[in-house]
Amino acid sequence: MTLKSLLSxxxxxxxxxxxxxxxxxxxxxxxxxxxxxxxxxxxxxxxxSQVAAYAxxxxxxxxxxxxxxxxxxxxIAKMRAASEAGNMTYSLVxxxxxxxxxxxxxxxxxxxxxxxxxxxxxxxxxxxxxxxxAMINExxxxxxxxxTTFGYRTDVKEWNGKVPEDLCAIFDLQTFxxxxxxxxxxxxxxxxxxxxxxVSKDELYTVLSTKEGVDRALAKLDTIKDHVVWWSAGAETPxxxxxxxxxxxxxxxGRLFSAIVEQKQPIAMLWDWEVxxxxxxxxxxxxxxxxxxxxxxxxxxATDTQRLADQAKYISYGPARASSQxxxxxxxxxxxxxxxxxxxxxxxxxxxxxxxxxxxxDNQDAVEVAFQNWLSK
Amino acid sequence: MTDQTANxxxxxxxxxxxxxxxxxxxxxxxxxAFLLIAPLLIFVLVTFIAPIGDMLFRSVxxxxxxxxxxxxxxxxxxxxxxSGAPPEEPVYRALASDLLIxxxxxxxxxxxxxxxxxxxxxxxLLRGTGRDVDDMGEDVTKALVAIDPIWDEPTTWTNLLGEPxxxxxxxxWDKAGGKTAEPPFVLSPVAQQNLPLTSAAFADFxxxxxxxxxDSPTEKRPWNTVxxxxxxxxxxxxxxxxAFGTEWQPALSAxxxxxxxxxxxxxxxxxxxxxxxxxxxxxxxxxxxxxxxxRFTSGYFLxxxxxxxxxxxxxxxxxxxxxxxxxxxxTMILSLAITGTCILLGYPVAWxxxxxxxxxxxxxxxxVLLPFWTSLxxxxxxxxxxxxxxxxxNDLLVWAGLVADENRLVLINNxxxxxxAMTHILLPFMILPLYSVMKTIPPSYLRAAKSLGATDxxxxxxxxxxxxIPGIGAGSILVFILAxxxxxxxxxxxxxxxxxxxxxxxxxxxxxxxxxxxxxxxxLLLIVVLVLYWVYDRIVGIDNVKLG
Numbered sequence: 064m065t066l067k068s069l070l071s072x073x074x075x076x077x078x079x080x081x082x083x084x085x086x087x088x089x090x091x092x093x094x095x096x097x098x099x100x101x102x103x104x105x106x107x108x109x110x111x112s113q114v115a116a117y118a119x120x121x122x123x124x125x126x127x128x129x130x131x132x133x134x135x136x137x138x139i140a141k142m143r144a145a146s147e148a149g150n151m152t153y154s155l156v157x158x159x160x161x162x163x164x165x166x167x168x169x170x171x172x173x174x175x176x177x178x179x180x181x182x183x184x185x186x187x188x189x190x191x192x193x194x195x196x197a198m199i200n201e202x203x204x205x206x207x208x209x210x211t212t213f214g215y216r217t218d219v220k221e222w223n224g225k226v227p228e229d230l231c232a233i234f235d236l237q238t239f240x241x242x243x244x245x246x247x248x249x250x251x252x253x254x255x256x257x258x259x260x261x262v263s264k265d266e267l268y269t270v271l272s273t274k275e276g277v278d279r280a281l282a283k284l285d286t287i288k289d290h291v292v293w294w295s296a297g298a299e300t301p302x303x304x305x306x307x308x309x310x311x312x313x314x315x316x317g318r319l320f321s322a323i324v325e326q327k328q329p330i331a332m333l334w335d336w337e338v339x340x341x342x343x344x345x346x347x348x349x350x351x352x353x354x355x356x357x358x359x360x361x362x363x364x365a366t367d368t369q370r371l372a373d374q375a376k377y378i379s380y381g382p383a384r385a386s387s388q389x390x391x392x393x394x395x396x397x398x399x400x401x402x403x404x405x406x407x408x409x410x411x412x413x414x415x416x417x418x419x420x421x422x423x424x425d426n427q428d429a430v431e432v433a434f435q436n437w438l439s440k
Numbered sequence: 441m442t443d444q445t446a447n448x449x450x451x452x453x454x455x456x457x458x459x460x461x462x463x464x465x466x467x468x469x470x471x472x473a474f475l476l477i478a479p480l481l482i483f484v485l486v487t488f489i490a491p492i493g494d495m496l497f498r499s500v501x502x503x504x505x506x507x508x509x510x511x512x513x514x515x516x517x518x519x520x521x522x523s524g525a526p527p528e529e530p531v532y533r534a535l536a537s538d539l540l541i542x543x544x545x546x547x548x549x550x551x552x553x554x555x556x557x558x559x560x561x562x563x564x565l566l567r568g569t570g571r572d573v574d575d576m577g578e579d580v581t582k583a584l585v586a587i588d589p590i591w592d593e594p595t596t597w598t599n600l601l602g603e604p605x606x607x608x609x610x611x612x613w614d615k616a617g618g619k620t621a622e623p624p625f626v627l628s629p630v631a632q633q634n635l636p637l638t639s640a641a642f643a644d645f646x647x648x649x650x651x652x653x654x655d656s657p658t659e660k661r662p663w664n665t666v667x668x669x670x671x672x673x674x675x676x677x678x679x680x681x682x683a684f685g686t687e688w689q690p691a692l693s694a695x696x697x698x699x700x701x702x703x704x705x706x707x708x709x710x711x712x713x714x715x716x717x718x719x720x721x722x723x724x725x726x727x728x729x730x731x732x733x734x735r736f737t738s739g740y741f742l743x744x745x746x747x748x749x750x751x752x753x754x755x756x757x758x759x760x761x762x763x764x765x766x767x768x769x770x771t772m773i774l775s776l777a778i779t780g781t782c783i784l785l786g787y788p789v790a791w792x793x794x795x796x797x798x799x800x801x802x803x804x805x806x807x808v809l810l811p812f813w814t815s816l817x818x819x820x821x822x823x824x825x826x827x828x829x830x831x832x833x834n835d836l837l838v839w840a841g842l843v844a845d846e847n848r849l850v851l852i853n854n855x856x857x858x859x860x861a862m863t864h865i866l867l868p869f870m871i872l873p874l875y876s877v878m879k880t881i882p883p884s885y886l887r888a889a890k891s892l893g894a895t896d897x898x899x900x901x902x903x904x905x906x907x908x909i910p911g912i913g914a915g916s917i918l919v920f921i922l923a924x925x926x927x928x929x930x931x932x933x934x935x936x937x938x939x940x941x942x943x944x945x946x947x948x949x950x951x952x953x954x955x956x957x958x959x960x961x962x963x964l965l966l967i968v969v970l971v972l973y974w975v976y977d978r979i980v981g982i983d984n985v986k987l988g
Contacts, residue, residue, distance in 0.1 A: 136950075137950040137951075139953055140949060140950045140951075140953060143953065165953065167549075168546075168549035168550070168552070168553060168563075168567075169549065169550055169553065169953075170545075170546045170547070170549070170550065242829075247936065274758075274760070277760070278760070292853055292935070293853070293935055293936050295931065306828065306830050307830045308828050308829055308830055421564065424563060424564070425556065425560060425561055425562075425563050425564040426560055426561075427952065428556065428557060428560060428952060428954065429560040429761065431952065432760070432761050432763050433760040433761065435763050435944075436760055436761070436762065436763045436766075437760075438936040438937070439763070439766060439767070439770070439936060439937050439939075
């Protein structure tokens with residue numbers, strides 16, 4: 064008997080007395096399961112929150128060896144390559160909603176029987192109801208809700224004490240002069256441009272579906288084009304804001320949270336027409352039986368109500384389960400209340416959009432070319 | 441010449457003809473040389489040439505349409521896209537049969553992604569219709585069930601159409617709890633002969649049930665296309681009702697009678713598809729399927745040069761969709777500019793390196809090599825810090841009073857940023873070949889020129905410079921070819937207008953997953969480099985290039 068298994072045996076024997084008792088009861092046995100997993104995620108603070116909230120607890124409880132691969136920004140390309148090579152090297156892959164749609168459409172991801180695989184809420188609500196709108200397709204196990212929103216510097220002299228209160232401040236160079244940071248992609252930018260050009264939320268995608276609609280959005284963006292720094296990684300905007308290179312910019316709300324709260328930069332958040340997106344797991348096709356069993360067992364644990372709420376202690380992204388919301392509490396190390404920084408907080412949701420995955424899946428290519436073409440002119 | 445006989449060939453010492461003996465020796469030598477390079481050759485072939493060849497092959501590969509919609513492609517061959525009218529009912533029915541299989545195998549979404557590259561909206565069209573296709577022709581099945589409820593039973597169909605040996609094997613398999621491999625469905629010859637449409641549709645259904653769904657065809661009522669096939673088979677050949685023995689006669693005869701009376705509705709897939717999506721009533725989606733049905737396509741290459749295939753032939757893309765030619769040109773122009781600045785900056789440095797006393801030259805050489813040894817990402821990120829508007833360079837300029845605080849220079853996130861950062865990164869590739877060539881130019885030539893009365897400039901321009909041209913040639917080729925395929929530096933400092941074609945290739949590989957287009961763009965880039973190399977060889981001559 065090795066030292067490790069001895070220790071875990073002792074731990075198990077002591078469990079009924081210890082605080083971990085609830086854990087052990089939660090965790091059903093896993094038959095015919097592999098003893099290692101390769102998880103693909105985003106690296107950085109997000110992956111750290113996953114490790115702390117459920118990967119490490121799971122590894123401790125089961126002795127499973129978890130290896131991380133920080134490749135999620137090209138997840139689908141990697142899954143496709145592994146699948147074509149006939150050797151799926153990833154057990155579980157963390158992707159954003161649109162990528163899960165891609166994986167599902169391309170037959171790269173397993174369809175999941177949600178209520179069979181995932182844990183029900185403590186009050187017995189089945190998982191499929193508890194996740195609600197976050198279940199965007201039959202392959203995607205949601206974890207968090209994040210939003211893309213704006214941050215601005217709070218110390219700009221030229222603004223004469225005014226601060227941006229709505230989204231359209233981005234297009235107001237008179238009142239709010241200075242450089243802006245926007246993502247080097249058409250998605251979200253076109254929607255925001257049309258919203259500030261007087262299109263209502265309901266008509267947004269009807270307008271955008273025509274060539275004139277895209278041109279109209281680009282024409283609106285044209286008005287600030289010379290004042291924009293285009294970013295391609297979410298970490299750029301907080302850095303640009305901190306350096307004073309830009310006075311306002313879009314990025315993921317968690318990135319702004321760490322710039323504001325953890326690094327104490329003179330930056331504030333603008334909650335108006337933020338765009339919601341989901342991030343979650345997909346199970347790649349082509350796993351052997353033991354791997355698949357292990358992954359399903361892990362998913363059941365990692366996406367239950369308590370674990371998702373725990374994750375919010377480490378990063379300001381909202382849990383995707385309705386039943387986890389009330390459990391969201393204070394930051395694990397800073398001790399501040401997390402709710403005001405959460406995209407799921409009702410106070411932050413006066414105007415918002417939800418990423419229209421279907422529309423973008425169909426129109427991405429055409430709109431992307433038009434956008435790139437516009438950018439380079 | 442003692443070995444030479446009067447009229448025979450020259451002989452070696454052992455009596456064989458000299459030519460033959462020489463050849464043998466040479467062959468052995470060649471073989472030995474080949475064996476020596478074989479490990480490298482095999483390594484390069486396996487890890488480099490083969491994967492790249494496979495990737496580039498995707499630029500013309502287009503199996504997916506013919507593989508996913510074989511019946512539709514065959515049915516469409518008779519349809520004329522220029523007629524301006526949508527195709528006839530059989531084509532709609534062929535598509536329904538293809539889609540039923542594709543939906544079960546989930547390949548219709550892949551096909552949608554492929555055709556969406558050519559006509560955006562195709563992906564949602566196929567996905568939407570894929571959801572509805574199961575219900576198309578439902579009224580025919582309902583009519584059969586109304587005539588006789590046995591048609592609602594899955595086993596009725598398997599017993600009628602399956603080979604009796606298979607039927608019993610399947611029953612045994614089912615009884616054993618489905619633990620072993622399912623016996624693959626076999627059509628009975630009687631059914632095949634008398635009910636051809638029904639048999640064909642049911643064989644597809646059974647195969648999909650067994651291989652894709654891992655389910656038994658005895659447990660699910662077959663697709664509506666099977667019921668439709670049965671109605672039509674019996675209508676066309678009423679005698680078939682008697683071919684299956686007396687037990688089947690009443691049920692089949694009832695269908696024959698109903699079919700002749702017209703109580704069974706005729707299947708109308710045209711209407712069903714149009715109801716699912718109005719686009720199917722137009723020729724547009726059909727002509728896209730037809731144009732892209734061959735197994736090899738020029739579509740990706742056309743897209744890579746801003747053209748597209750339409751029913752009327754090759755046409756330029758709309759203005760807002762043209763981007764690649766512009767990016768190719770920009771890549772060329774910026775790479776040329778970078779090569780130019782590298783020559784201007786590298787030449788004096790190389791000259792110093794070659795002419796200073798060894799001790800100083802060595803120190804200088806280390807200064808040249810030091811950045812060369814530093815990670816590319818680190819150097820690029822350092823340029824970000826230096827060049828940004830609140831960065832070191834702008835701060836210095838403002839402090840020196842050369843630039844006003846509110847008019848700081850924009851040195852990054854544009855083409856200036858790309859040129860500055862890439863010049864720095866590629867400079868060693870210019871300096872090193874220049875240096876090694878200059879090192880071989882004897883200093884006495886310059887002294888001789890001056891002693892004969894040449895000015896400094898004449899001595900340099902007429903004597904020194906021509907001898908250093910091979911170095912410039914080698915450096916330029918290196919820098920230009922490296923620059924043309926550069927990716928990470930333009931991505932980080934190029935902003936919107938300073939990015940290269942390789943950034944688009946990376947985008948299509950990693951994000952949009954349009955690997956065919958990425959392969960086509962990559963192939964074009966390779967061709968451009970080869971053509972430029974050829975032109976260079978014609979003008980400068982590759983023999984004039986020296987790396988040392």
